[in-house]
Amino acid sequence: MVTTTTSPPPKGPDTEARRSKSTARPGDKIFLGLSRGSGITLLVIMAAIAIFLTYRAALAISKDEANFLTTSEWNPAGNPPVFGIAVLAFGTIVSSVIAMIIAVPVAIGIALFISHYAPRKLAAPLAYVVDLLAAVPSIIYGLWGAIFLVPYLDGLNKWLDEYMGWTYIFDKASDGLARNLFTVGILLAIMILPIITNVTREVFLQVPKMHEEAALALGATRWEVIRMSVLPFGRSGIISASMLGLGRALGETMAVAVVLSPSFVISGHLLDPGGGTFAQNIASKFNEANEFGRDALIASGLVLFAITLLVNGAARWIIARRKEYSGAAA
């Protein structure tokens, strides 16, 4: 076969040329260009979000007659315009912290239940149910929260006020329905349970069987196995899962907008109606805002964006670090 060809056997530079020709097929070039272009598009979108929000926010903040960070008033339509995010930052952080305090232990419990306690046959369907919980739209949580949860929590609020009122935070100073930061925190906890549970459960399932069996062989009870081998292994997973949940809670809009009766007051009395969060304030004030007012809302959205970026980035960083660590160990 080789002898029949008339052309001389290809030499060094010639093969070089041929190979570069073969990889430079137009189809390949176009396809690589398209897929790389899509990746770059994603980066551009993220950059554009940061740039344009900052630009519009700068327009608003430059005309703000008060300190944007420490003012607890929102009146961009006033003369002079005065607005600040103190109340929003307070409300966002307080409601998210309440949500985390409730959701993290419960989520760990559910994750343990699915990974270590539930009967084998039940585990898969249960994980599926948790997934479904995550799929319920937030507006429906809001509707349920406002119509069903709020009246129910009224009773709990009265009870807390009566017996725990001395703690100051549970002192209900003013009357009114339970449309307060405490209720919002509980609702947010229910909403972020699935994501924390899912990530934590996956980490728990990765615990090396050897660790657990070694503990069992030493005579450990099931709880001791979990405490000595599962929880230490899953600690970074739990932390990053919690931070992902925190990111979700910080940015939640509609459920909070529906449940909370907002006011621009910072109050340590969690059971008093009032307060507000970044996202809720944007949704509630948007319709009545003129263009400048919208810029002011964008400014508050930028702060929210920055906070969630930090929280999520940190969570991802912890996950990535753990991946390296466990990869090295394997």
Next chain:
Amino acid sequence: MSHAIQDRPVQTAVRHDPLRHARLPRWSPLAIAAGSIAAGVGLGLAAGWHSRIQWGLLAALFFVLGTYAVTAKVEGSRQAKDRVATSLVWVCFILAVIPLLSLAWVTISKGLETLDPYFLSHSMNGVLDAEVGGGIYHALLGTIEQVLLATLIAAPIGLLTAVYLVEYGRGKLAQAVTFFVDVMTGVPSIVAGLFILATWNLMLGFGPSGFAGAMALAILMMPVVVRSTEEMLKLVPNELREASLALGVPKWRTILKVVLPTAIGGITTGVMLAVARITGETAPVLLLVFGTKLINENPFEGAQASLPLYVYEQYAVGTDAAISRAWAAALVLIAFVMILNLVARGIARWKAPKTGR
């Protein structure tokens, strides 16, 4: 059976068999549960509490304490801790199930009161707030158009990005894309809405439209599509790629004809789950699509309605008729999302063996 409790002393058990702990009989958790429920109900009745949940909490408290006390006495404190941990884990699980069941029950029972073919096929044109009647046809139409547009934008970009990351991605750019896809997953929906508002509406001067909302939804959808597609492409065995390349098939054809078809089931599932996620998003729609009572078939011009936004608006109106409309719309929305979820997972299961071996 009951003699196990009666001659409880640990010493006897140890004397019989030094390698064995004394164990509680198997029915003891049930007995303690029955006892604590009785105590909870009894005390609740005696104190005159109306809330059944308070009775339940009290019973649960008795159960945990009772289990600890009895087990500590018979089996030792380590076993007692183990049993308490078990019951706490169960309590956590039940705590999570209660709101889910309650939400499902309330939505279904209240939604079915108003939901009928008339509700699905009429808009709110000319319906007063306090008036019974009207429907969600305009909102359904709007949601479907917006979600379709968002999918048309987000799915190709997301797919190609995933292909880039798995098939081509080396070096700094790929790392950056991976990291920012993760970060993008956490962008709050209202921020995506604000971004489109700042650029499309405030700077370019367009009015509210279904398309503006679709762009914000696409931003939310992209990272989800990238993540799930990436996972699926990674599952495609390398031997398939190598076999195809060895036959002289160009890389792009290998990807299009071998890699993507192998993973298509999983990719479809991922896209559908992403669609389910954005269908329920209200915040960007509130900012960009604005909502209307009328049927607007053109997503590129003028305010449109949307199902989640409709729920919010009707709730905000607050009359009895409006609230029952909100529940019915919520039921339609939740059914839509759940059906998408179920079908997506069905496809994943149906197509799964192909990627397996």
